[in-house]
Amino acid sequence: MANSPTRAAQSALVSLLALIVLCVAWEIWLAPLHPGAGALALKAVPLALAVRGVARRNLYTLQWASMLVLCYLAEGVVRAMNEGPPVRTMAGLEIIFSLVFFLNVLAYVGPFKRAARAARSRASAAEH
Numbered sequence: 001m002a003n004s005p006t007r008a009a010q011s012a013l014v015s016l017l018a019l020i021v022l023c024v025a026w027e028i029w030l031a032p033l034h035p036g037a038g039a040l041a042l043k044a045v046p047l048a049l050a051v052r053g054v055a056r057r058n059l060y061t062l063q064w065a066s067m068l069v070l071c072y073l074a075e076g077v078v079r080a081m082n083e084g085p086p087v088r089t090m091a092g093l094e095i096i097f098s099l100v101f102f103l104n105v106l107a108y109v110g111p112f113k114r115a116a117r118a119a120r121s122r123a124s125a126a127e128h
Contacts, residue, residue, distance in 0.1 A: 008107035009057050015100040016054055016065070019072060020044045022093055031086040047072070059112055066105040073098035 023044035027033070033040055046068055053061025076094035079087055 005108050005111060008104040009054075012062070012101050012104035012108060013051075013054050015097045015104065016047060016051060016069075019069070019094065019097040019101065020047045020051070022090065022097060023047065023072075026090045026094075031090055043072075043075075057108070059109060062105045062109055066102050066109075069098045069101050073102070 024041045027041040027043070028038045032038060047065075050061055050065035050068065054065060072094055076091045076098060080091035080095065083091065
């Protein structure tokens with residue numbers, strides 16, 4: 001059975017991929033801002049740049065991607081509050097996928113951060 005950090009990393013990857021698919025489908029087919037606004041699907045490119053590092057569980061990538069995804073969370077909140085029903089559904093999904101990614105990254109990275117902090121504390125104590 002997989003341990004909790006492994007599940008968190010897997011869930012982070014799945015939610016990141018779901019967010020990418022949602023961004024592209026939303027802006028091209030499901031509820032584009034206006035006809036011919038498919039270029040807005042390019043908002044998925046920064047997320048796509050993180051996929052390889054997230055899949056490899058690279059801590060640096062996970063950290064910057066967790067900060068990046070907060071922009072998508074903010075967009076989802078703004079669009080959910082200001083747009084009509086079809087867009088509200090997409091915005092709700094964007095909020096969910098963003099939050100799932102962010103929280104799972106925190107769950108995965110947290111133990112590494114705590115271990116690094118403890119190692120620094122031990123090293124500092126050994127110097128004195």
